[in-house]
Amino acid sequence: MTSLQFSEVGVRYGRHDALSNFTDTVKPGEWLCLIGPNGAGKSSLLRSVAGLAKHSGEIRVDGSPLRMRSSKRRAQLVAYVPQSPVLPDDMTAREYVVLGRNPFISHFGSETKHDWSIVDDVLKRLDLTDFSHRAVGTLSGGEKQRVVIARAIAQEAPILLLDEPTSALDIGHQQQALELVDQLRQEHGLTVVSAMHDLTLAGLYSDRLCLLHQGYRVVSGTAAEVLRQETLAEFYGVSARVHHAEDGTVVVIPYRQGSSGN
């Protein structure tokens, strides 16, 4: 299992600081969920790990700096699922998932039998075998999401980054997708960092939440510690009640100021 350390990581777009001085350590096998309003810097943080955003500071994987790695080697360590993945409509699911094997194939090389067997194995485990020769453009939203996760799993990287993995899904498929990620995390010992908007789901699935606001890390801890009525009101500007269920689940319930009893 692999750890991920951030020390004073900052991301700038032009003159705008999207992320400042982010320091944190994600323990091996931990699921860290980044929360915060739009523009808080969640995506910038994920993109900096994936090598898509220039950053200051240092990101280390198991203690060794990520910036020293070639893009191929980085892709062997970190798999990235973007918020809205580009799915070439006419590509089959199998052709799409095999793209995840790129980090292991030389520049002008081609996939080996081993690569294809990994792809078929991943498709099987994610219940996608029936879709493997279907064009991805013909799949439903939930199936598409599974195919994208399959590509990331085929990458066999110990760190999985998910940017809003469930934003396009209905409540059932949200749960399915997150269950799948959690199951894969257990099986493969993955370290997961995700950005999520649904605070209840974020608290339900992750080990730890980290709240970002305007590029700064505000607070980090368990769902019960981070999801507090005052905190949400201050940083999201939202009126919400926080309900602690008996099983430890923290539920965030929005309410309308006028119609509420408070």
Add this chain to the structure above:
Amino acid sequence: MLAVVSVLLGAMVGPAGPTWWRVPLALLDHLPVLSLHSGVTPREWTIIWDIRMPRVVLASLVGSMLSLSGASYQGVFRNPLVDPYLLGVAAGAGLGATLVFTLNRTGSSTWIIDPLPLSAFVGGLLAVFVTYVVGTAFGGQKSASTLVLAGVAVTALATAVQTFVLQRHTDVVRQVYSWILGRLSSATWGDVRLVLPYVIVSSTVLFLHRRLLDIMRVGDDEATALGASVNRVRIVVVIAATLGTSAVVAVSGLIGFVGIIVPHAVRLLAGASYRVIVPLSLLMGASFLIIADIPGRVLQNPSETPIGVVTAFLGAPFFLLLLRTKQGTR
């Protein structure tokens, strides 16, 4: 299979020469091991070997190069409507050719090399080079879209200069016009030797990139996250495709539509992966242009219908059909 049939067809049809069924026999007769009586006279053999065959071979080279370049451009720019002339090859080559026509071609007949293909080739390369320099200088991060926009600007500029020059030399309009529409009628083995090296180098490079072209389809960000060096792949593919395109354009003129419709036909027939698209575009592009070259020879006998007219005439309805089927599947 299609390629073999089209080569035979290309060798068999023409206004002069032997009866059609004797041609395959004559070709077989000239293979080293076989000896057949084909009944083809030496004069007729000259027509087959020195007039029709170079034309067929050149058509196959031009067709496969344009199709392959088109497919590759569509891949690296993630735009299905892109053709190999996107970054200014056509306009640059057109301008180069126009300049040669206006600068009194008769004076150049004593030159060692024909200046027409040379200046078209240089013009095409130069236009893409300017596009590239401008596109990357102003582009910064999103180099793909700015490159395309720079190509549009360079094309407009070169076309404007060409129009201006033509206005002042109306006597060569006819020649330039017929060059622009493309021609294979004057093909010789010399033309074939001229473009063959470029076509081989360019096709080899593009062929090696077929897996990377698949990765480019998921967008720059995701391709980078998958460990691909996106910008390097794009530059190398553009250079290879441009080199090949400029070379074939220099000898054949601007043959339109091949670079768009052949890759799309391949996609419809055989799937969307570049593993398949690249080799099949080569074969189908060659067959398509050989076949498209045939009606041009006989339609307006004894004069020739420009091949650009034939490809567009076949290409436009095909394109509409393609759009219709695409709509149907949605």
